[in-house]
Amino acid sequence: xxxxxxxxxxxxxxxxxxxxxxxxxxxxxxxxxxxxxxxxxxxxxxxxxxxxxxxxxxxxxxxxxxxxxxxxxxxxxxxxxxxxxxxxxxxxxxxxxxxxxxxxxxxxxxxxxxxxxxxxxxxxxxxxxxxxxxxxxxxxxxxxxxxxxxxxxxxxxxxxxxxxxxxxxxxxxxxxxxxxxxxxxxxxxxxxxxxxxxxxxxxxxxxxxxxxxxxxxxxxxxxxxxxxxxxxxxxxxxxxxxxxxxxxxxxxxxxxxxxxxxxxxxxxxxxxxxxxxxx
Amino acid sequence: xxxxxxxxxxxxxxxxxxxxxxxxxxxxxxxxxxxxxxxxxxxxxxxxxxxxxxxxxxxxxxxxxxxxxxxxxxxxxxxxxxxxxxxxxxxxxxxxxxxxxxxxxxxxxxxxxxxxxxxxxxxxxxxxxxxxxxxxxxxxxxxxxxxxxxxxxxxxxxxxxxxxxxxxxxxxxxxxxxxxxxxxxxxxxxxxxxxxxxxxxxxxxxxxxxxxxxxxxxxxxxxxxxxxxxxxxxxxxxxxxxxxxxxxxxxxxxxxxxxxxxxxxxxxxxxxxxxxxxxxxxxxxxxxxxxxxxxxxxxxxxxxxxxxxxxxxxxx
Numbered sequence: 322x323x324x325x326x327x328x329x330x331x332x333x334x335x336x337x338x339x340x341x342x343x344x345x346x347x348x349x350x351x352x353x354x355x356x357x358x359x360x361x362x363x364x365x366x367x368x369x370x371x372x373x374x375x376x377x378x379x380x381x382x383x384x385x386x387x388x389x390x391x392x393x394x395x396x397x398x399x400x401x402x403x404x405x406x407x408x409x410x411x412x413x414x415x416x417x418x419x420x421x422x423x424x425x426x427x428x429x430x431x432x433x434x435x436x437x438x439x440x441x442x443x444x445x446x447x448x449x450x451x452x453x454x455x456x457x458x459x460x461x462x463x464x465x466x467x468x469x470x471x472x473x474x475x476x477x478x479x480x481x482x483x484x485x486x487x488x489x490x491x492x493x494x495x496x497x498x499x500x501x502x503x504x505x506x507x508x509x510x511x512x513x514x515x516x517x518x519x520x521x522x523x524x525x526x527x528x529x530x531x532x533x534x535x536x537x538x539x540x541x542x543x544x545x546x547x548x549x550x551x552x553x554x555x556x557x558x559x560x561x562x563x564x565x566x567x568x569x570x571x572x573x574x575x576x577x578x579x580x581x582x583x584x585x586x587x588x589x590x591x592x593x594x595x596x597x598x599x600x
Numbered sequence: 601x602x603x604x605x606x607x608x609x610x611x612x613x614x615x616x617x618x619x620x621x622x623x624x625x626x627x628x629x630x631x632x633x634x635x636x637x638x639x640x641x642x643x644x645x646x647x648x649x650x651x652x653x654x655x656x657x658x659x660x661x662x663x664x665x666x667x668x669x670x671x672x673x674x675x676x677x678x679x680x681x682x683x684x685x686x687x688x689x690x691x692x693x694x695x696x697x698x699x700x701x702x703x704x705x706x707x708x709x710x711x712x713x714x715x716x717x718x719x720x721x722x723x724x725x726x727x728x729x730x731x732x733x734x735x736x737x738x739x740x741x742x743x744x745x746x747x748x749x750x751x752x753x754x755x756x757x758x759x760x761x762x763x764x765x766x767x768x769x770x771x772x773x774x775x776x777x778x779x780x781x782x783x784x785x786x787x788x789x790x791x792x793x794x795x796x797x798x799x800x801x802x803x804x805x806x807x808x809x810x811x812x813x814x815x816x817x818x819x820x821x822x823x824x825x826x827x828x829x830x831x832x833x834x835x836x837x838x839x840x841x842x843x844x845x846x847x848x849x850x851x852x853x854x855x856x857x858x859x860x861x862x863x864x865x866x867x868x869x870x871x872x873x874x875x876x877x878x879x880x881x882x883x884x885x886x887x888x889x890x891x892x893x894x895x896x897x898x899x900x901x902x903x904x905x906x907x908x909x910x911x912x913x914x915x916x
Contacts, residue, residue: 326719333716334727340713341730344745344787345737347756351748359754366756413640421626422633428641435648437844439894441867442887445874446651446658449665469647472640530738532851533867537875548740552855564748571741578736586729593735593792594799 345575352378352568359564378569388570390542391550395574398460398546399528402467407521409468410475411513417476418483429480432473440470444537451538458540466534471524478523478592482516519592522585529578547574652891659885665878678885687869688886692893695865698778699846699897702785703839709786710793710838717794718801731791739788743855746784747771774861781863784852789845793838800834801827836905840898847897866890 350367351359353375382388417425447466451457456465486509494504535549542550551570554563582589659678663671682688717727734742749755750770758766770776804827812822828835850867857863859872870890874883 330716330719333712334720334723337713337716337727338730340787341733341791344742344749345733347749348741348745351745351754354754366759409639409643413637416633416636420629420633420636422630422637424634424637424641428637431641431644435644436841437894437898438648439848439867439887439890441848441850441870442655442891443648443651444871445880445883445887446654447647448875449658449880450651450654465643466647469643472644476640526736530736532738532740532854533871536854537871548738548851551738551744552740564751564754567744568748571738571744575737575741578738579733582729582732582736586725586732589732590728590795593795 348568348571348575351565352572354565354568356563356565378565379573382566382569382573387542387550388554388573391545391547392574394460394542394544395529395547396577398463398467398544399525401460402464402471402528403521403524405464406468406471406475406524407517410472410479410520411517413472413476414479414483417480418486419488428476432476435470436473436477438470440533444533447534448537457538458543460544462538463531463534463544463546466538467528467531470531471527474527475520475524478520479516482519482592483513486512515588516592518585519588522581522589523592525581526578652888655884655887657884658880659882659888661881663879663881663884665880671881674881678882679889681882682885682889687864688866688889690862691864691866691869694778694863695847695849695867698782698785698849698865699843702782702789702846703842705782705786706790706793706842707835707839710790710797713790713794714797714801717798731794733791734788735791735795737788739851740855742788743784743852746780746787747856750780750783771857771860774863777857777861777863781849781852781856784856785846785849788852789842793842796834796838796841797831800831800838803834804830836901839905840901843901844894844898847894866893 347366355377413428416422417428443466448457451462456462488509490508490512491501491504494508495501499507529546530548531546532548532552535546536552539545539549545553547570551567551574554567554570660673660675661671662674662677713731717724717731720727750757752758752767752769757770758764758768768776770780808826808830809822812826817825848867849865850871853859853863853865853868854871859868864872866886867890870883870886873879873886877883
């Protein structure tokens with residue numbers, strides 16, 4: 322690589338880092354400003370002299386009952402939806418990768434169509450249906466839509482992944498004297514586990530990020546997830562959005578995602594691109 | 601949410617069941633397969649096909665939740681109302697504008713990012729980790745971050761941009777509001793685009809590039825004659841998924857402008873009719889129209905680019 326190219330790459334790398342981290346740094350900075358400094362107009366990037374609020378915004382947000390409920394709802398709903406959807410998707414993906422059956426194409430096409438579905442198209446009928454069934458504004462009322470919308474992603478990721486597993490190894494193990502169960506457990510499960518885990522992370526991201534269902538299918542703090550709660554958060558003065566409190570809430574709701582990204586970066590990249598362009 | 605995976609190869613073992621002596625084993629496999637996918641199919645249809653059919657049915661009625669007993673059949677009146685309303689067309693144009701501009705900008709920036717990530721040797725892990733942060737962050741949070749950044753009260757954008765007065769109100773008129781919304785959308789989804797393009801870039805053979813270099817091709821020629829043609833399917837898949845995703849835009853607009861200054865999208869209009877005004881009849885008609893436009897866009901992209909999703913895997 323020539324020196325000119327090297328400089329280009331370094332500049333590019335710095336640009337990418339700034340691009341990705343600037344708004345995050347900004348929202349963190351905002352979360353440490355005092356509301357007074359913000360209302361009086363302190364348009365700097367960093368908290369100015371005397372305008373800092375320390376951890377006050379965080380303790381205020383965490384003391385807020387509605388906010389705590391929303392975090393709890395989001396964690397519970399996302400985890401349950403993820404677990405159920407990954408289990409069901411694993412069954413389907415196994416069948417798609419391994420078995421010959423009628424309707425295989427149909428499952429994959431259906432999943433693709435749903436992945437492209439305009440979510441808002443469904444909230445009207447679902448709103449009506451859920452009210453009739455009595456699950457409007459409850460956890461199941463959100464878990465079911467999340468599951469069906471994360472299934473396509475999980476099925477596609479997993480079936481692309483399962484295709485790469487050398488299933489013959491299972492038979493080889495059996496030839497070597499393992500029972501079918503042993504062969505499956507000792508050979509296939511360890512090979513499949515990383516794929517299942519990747520699908521679970523992506524599914525969790527989806528559920529955690531959802532907004533349309535969150536605001537349409539809930540009306541109280543019973544089931545309202547964190548993105549919806551943040552958008553409805555008005556604070557003490559309804560005419561003046563509490564920017565600093567919102568920023569603190571935003572940081573808190575982002576921490577789980579950042580932790581997951583830091584821990585599983587490699588797997589997420591592999592999962593996002595699996596199948597799309599891999600030969 | 602965009603998913604990026606593409607049809608696994610199902611033709612590998614096809615025709616096996618077509619053999620005249622469909623053995624017991626093949627039949628058992630067939631029924632096991634169907635049983636294993638049944639729960640997934642059931643759930644996906646429950647939340648999409650069924651509500652969509654219901655929307656189709658409700659769209660033929662004059663039906664408001666505030667006066668449910670006054671529901672009556674009106675035929676295609678709701679569609680006529682929607683399609684002759686300038687609001688619908690304004691919102692559609694808006695949505696198309698956002699889709700075209702964001703996808704085009706993301707394609708260019710995403711490609712540059714992918715090139716850098718492909719070549720970068722140091723700090724590879726750090727860059728790959730950071731690029732996932734915008735992808736993972738809740739859209740609502742990124743909407744807030746950018747809204748506050750553009751705000752003339754507490755933002756930093758005005759201070760950093762030359763030629764723009766410190767008291768310029770980005771959310772005061774249509775043009776600058778829509779720019780702010782697009783910036784937020786582009787920030788959030790470019791990393792996704794660049795990851796897809798990076799995977800495509802990894803497929804371009806180094807040998808071919810080296811050969812082109814030896815033959816005296818300039819950097820620009822290598823880009824247009826070797827790299828891009830070889831990434832065709834990756835680019836098409838990325839554009840298809842991002843375009844459909846962009847057409848559904850809702851979160852950013854809801855948070856940043858709440859549709860003020862004519863920045864409403866089709867999704868937002870539908871949401872307002874159904875959830876805020878309880879107009880299930882006209883709202884359902886809008887839902888159906890929204891669904892049809894997404895189908896149309898998918899169809900057009902597939903036709904124009906001749907994307908063969910199943911083949912993309914083998915050719916890519």
